[in-house]
Amino acid sequence: MHVAVIGANGGIGRELLPRLVDAGHDPIGVVRDESQFDAVRERGGEPRLGDLEGEFAPALEGADAVVFTAGAGGNTGWDKTLLIDLWGARRSIKASVEHGIDRFVMISAYTASDPLAEPDALRPYRVAKRCADDYLERSTLDATILRPTSLTDEEGTGHVSAAFEHRDENGDAIPRADVAQTVVACLGNDETIGETIRLFGGDTPIESAIGRD
Amino acid sequence: MHVAVIGANGGIGRELLPRLVDAGHDPIGVVRDESQFDAVRERGGEPRLGDLEGEFAPALEGADAVVFTAGAGGNTGWDKTLLIDLWGARRSIKASVEHGIDRFVMISAYTASDPLAEPDALRPYRVAKRCADDYLERSTLDATILRPTSLTDEEGTGHVSAAFEHRDENGDAIPRADVAQTVVACLGNDETIGETIRLFGGDTPIESAIGRD
Numbered sequence: 001m002h003v004a005v006i007g008a009n010g011g012i013g014r015e016l017l018p019r020l021v022d023a024g025h026d027p028i029g030v031v032r033d034e035s036q037f038d039a040v041r042e043r044g045g046e047p048r049l050g051d052l053e054g055e056f057a058p059a060l061e062g063a064d065a066v067v068f069t070a071g072a073g074g075n076t077g078w079d080k081t082l083l084i085d086l087w088g089a090r091r092s093i094k095a096s097v098e099h100g101i102d103r104f105v106m107i108s109a110y111t112a113s114d115p116l117a118e119p120d121a122l123r124p125y126r127v128a129k130r131c132a133d134d135y136l137e138r139s140t141l142d143a144t145i146l147r148p149t150s151l152t153d154e155e156g157t158g159h160v161s162a163a164f165e166h167r168d169e170n171g172d173a174i175p176r177a178d179v180a181q182t183v184v185a186c187l188g189n190d191e192t193i194g195e196t197i198r199l200f201g202g203d204t205p206i207e208s209a210i211g212r213d
Numbered sequence: 214m215h216v217a218v219i220g221a222n223g224g225i226g227r228e229l230l231p232r233l234v235d236a237g238h239d240p241i242g243v244v245r246d247e248s249q250f251d252a253v254r255e256r257g258g259e260p261r262l263g264d265l266e267g268e269f270a271p272a273l274e275g276a277d278a279v280v281f282t283a284g285a286g287g288n289t290g291w292d293k294t295l296l297i298d299l300w301g302a303r304r305s306i307k308a309s310v311e312h313g314i315d316r317f318v319m320i321s322a323y324t325a326s327d328p329l330a331e332p333d334a335l336r337p338y339r340v341a342k343r344c345a346d347d348y349l350e351r352s353t354l355d356a357t358i359l360r361p362t363s364l365t366d367e368e369g370t371g372h373v374s375a376a377f378e379h380r381d382e383n384g385d386a387i388p389r390a391d392v393a394q395t396v397v398a399c400l401g402n403d404e405t406i407g408e409t410i411r412l413f414g415g416d417t418p419i420e421s422a423i424g425r426d
Contacts, residue, residue, distance in 0.1 A: 053329065053336075078291035082337035086344065087328060115300060116266065123266075124295035131299065131344050138351060 001103075003187065004028040004063035006052075006092050007070030008045055009036040011151065012107055015180035016067065017043035023184045030059045052088030057095040065103035066096045067183055081128045089132035093139050103193075104141040105183050108133050110149040110198055133196070144192045148179045148199040156181055161202025162209040164195060171200025181206050214316075216400065217241040217276035219265075219305050220283030221258055222249040224364065225320055228393035229280065230256035236397045243272045265301030270308040278316035279309045280396055294341045302345035306352050316406075317354040318396050321346050323362040323411055346409070357399045358409040361392045369394055374415025375422040377408060384413025394419050 003020050007013045008029030020027040021044035029045030031037070032052070040047035050059030052070060060066060068089055072080035089106070096104055108129050111117065115126035136143045149171060156177025163171075182199060185206045186192040192210055202209065216233050220226045221242030233240040234257035242258030244250070245265070253260035263272030265283060273279060281302055285293035302319070309317055321342050324330065328339035349356045362384060369390025376384075395412060398419045399405040405423055415422065 078295060079337040082291060082295060082340045087340040090344075124292040127295045127300040131303075131348075135344075135347070 001064040001187065002026045002028055002062055003065045003067060004030055004048075004060050004101075005045065005067045005069065006030045006050065006059075006088075007068070008040050008043075008047075010069055010071065011153070011176045012069045012179050012183075014039070014043060015156070015177045016069065016183055017045040019180050019184050020044075023188065025184075025187070028059075028063055052084050052091060056088075056091055057098065060092075060095050060099050060101060063096075063099065063101050065105070065187055066092060066101055067105045067107070068092050069107040078124050081125055085125070086128040086132050090135050093132075093136050093141065096141060097139060102142045103187065104136065104139075104143045105186055106133060106136050106143065106145045107179065107183070108145050108147045108196075110147045112147055113198075137196075142190075142193040144186045144194075145196040146179065146182060146186070146199055147196065148174050149201075150174070151176050151179065157201075157203075158206060159203045160206055160209050161200040161204060163198040163200070171202060174199055174201045178206065182210060185210050214277040214400065215239045215241060215275055216278045216280060217243055217261075217273050217314075218258065218280045218282065219243045219263065219272075219301075220281065221253050221256075221260075223282055223284065223286075224366070225282045225389045225392050225396075227252070227256060228369070228390045229282065229396055230258045232393050232397050233257075236401065238397075238400070241272075241276055265297050265304060269301075269304055270311065273305075273308050273312050273314060276309075276312065276314050278318070278400055279305060279314055280318045280320070281305050282320040291337050294338055298338070299341040299345050303348050306345075306349050306354065309354060310352060315355045316400065317349065317352075317356045318399055319346060319349050319356065319358045320392065320396070321358050321360045321409075323360045325360055326411075350409075355403075355406040357405045357407075359392065359395060359399070359412055360409065361387050361412040362414075363387070364389050364392065370414075370416075371419060372416045373419055373422050374413040374417060376411040376413070384411075384415060387412055387414040391419065395423060398423055 029040030030050040037047035112129040150173040242253030243263040250260035285297040325342040363386040
């Protein structure tokens with residue numbers, strides 16, 4: 001499949017591109033700046049410009065699936081959280097529908113399930129992620145929402161712990177590499193369509209963890 | 214009807230309470246601080262505490278209709294836009310559903326229809342308002358969404374110009390008092406259920422302007 005990765009040069013995006021290649025896919029790396037093109041090419045992706053606040057939809061041309069892993073990050077203001085994490089996600093979903101691309105994997109956040117749960121500084125971020133997730137759930141797309149817990153830059157293990165929504169379960173931090181590998185596994189398993197899956201570090205092989213047995 | 218006004222001490226809320234009384238309703242003024250109780254009572258409302266970031270749902274007890282006119286305002290950060298204008302609105306909608314209150318009038322903003330339309334500093338605000346509106350539209354409530362253009366503190370005229378969504382129409386600024394009177398008119402006209410109505414200053418009597426002839 002041609003898999004468009006929105007946020008291809010981010011922490012998870014960089015781990016995802018080579019893993020898509022290994023799985024036989026053709027990744028399209030959507031980035032906001034041409035200076036990131038070489039980094040995308042080095043990881044086996046076809047770089048394309050897509051500005052989530054501007055000209056964006058053409059970047060998805062020809063894609064069979066879309067992965068949203070863009071985010072404003074922690075060094076910008078909450079205005080960018082509204083514009084990128086929320087509205088940018090909605091634009092990506094809308095553009096996928098318009099292009100007739102059915103498959104969509106959203107990288108959300110563990111805490112999106114209950115934005116006000118803890119009285120900490122990330123509440124507004126959780127609101128944005130949750131609202132984007134809800135918009136996706138209500139779309140016509142074949143969607144999988146992944147909600148990883150705290151992310152690390154450790155080596156990938158190929159193992160995770162997955163909890164389908166509504167089970168109350170906590171768990172360990174998870175390497176970005178394992179989140180990326182879980183995206184690949186989801187794209188290869190249609191049983192994950194329509195599911196919201198919380199992801200933790202763990203010791204179940206990824207392919208098994210995302211199966212619902 | 215017992216009409217709960219969320220944001221009862223805001224610019225539109227203050228105009229709304231006495232107009233609800235005049236129309237034979239019993240307004241409940243939901244505010245976030247007891248220091249605002251006297252102001253609510255002076256305008257004929259029963260004051261109640263409701264914290265959109267904390268304990269909130271009990272404030273709607275016994276209401277037959279809800280009007281959301283709360284907002285973080287221009288002197289706070291965008292984090293509050295996410296927490297009040299967006300998540301607070303969603304919580305209000307959810308609490309209405311839980312209380313079995315069917316009727317809901319949302320005070321939105323003209324520009325919510327196209328958040329990125331103009332390259333100005335209000336884009337993140339429009340995103341928040343739009344996402345709240347969409348959540349309401351998809352709820353089970355009997356909803357009316359009002360999207361007034363620029364607001365003024367001029368005297369009310371009893372006249373407006375209304376445009377139902379998807380007509381491309383611009384118009385004059387509108388006094389908050391006329392927005393408030395339009396809320397009262399909507400509560401008395403079930404034909405406005407399911408409608409998103411843009412409001413401008415104008416010269417059509419309010420009752421006629423919100424009718425769809």
